[in-house]
Amino acid sequence: MAAPGGEQVPMNGLSAGLARIETALVAVSAAAMAAIMCIVVLDVVMRYAFAAPLVWSYDVIGLYLVGTVFFFALSDTMQHHGHIALDVFLPYIP
Template sequence: MLDGLLRTLSAVEKAVSSIAAFFMFAIMIIVFSDVVMRYGFNRPFSWAYDLISLYLMAGIFFLILSEAYASHAHVSVDILQQKFPPAMIRVTEIVTCLVGIVVFSLIAWLGFLRAVESFRSSDVMAGAIPWPMWPSIGLVPLGAGLITLRLVLHLVAHVLSLATGRDVIALPASHATEETFE
């Protein structure tokens, strides 16, 4: 059952990451077009900065969080873990998951409440275009909710791995090399 949940979450993360990749591509196209319009025709886009900063950058950051965690593509301070036996590494991963669950579930919940409030009050950004704020704010609980689910599943998998002695989920690969910094 855990494997099925992890596969389902991975599929959702892939879809959401594709949206983040599209947002990155959109930023490149908008910035390029804005530069051409600004320096070629002296008519820059008045909406480019607002769209990029309000929606696209928030989308890139929050929509990729969960998949980055799942693939160990995040920053990890593992200098002590390198010296630990596998059981102790599992314990540190359990602690990491517990702390992450608390932090990201709070972000998801408070972000959700803020997005609902923004939607109800029809908040808009002051500027050339009155961009609605709730879609941008809604990216926060979406991304934080996905990483919370990922952390819960990893927590369960690490606890089961520790309890049964078999790898339900693989430990993160060590970033240690044979080189030292002498």
């Protein structure tokens, strides 16, 4: 069910609880994205200005932060139908 602003309205208490968890996970995902950007900027500055790159930045970003960004935002994106959908076979299914 959609509210006047286009926002989804939870149907019961469980759905409302899951919506709050999804909102919190999206906030963590956004913080991880901000951390990625800050670490990359810091690494570039350290690499080119001081010739001392951060040796741990690639591992932290690749192993932890990218997965956090993707998986923590996944359920909220699915809830809002934000993924790309390819409806190639849909017209052929009865």
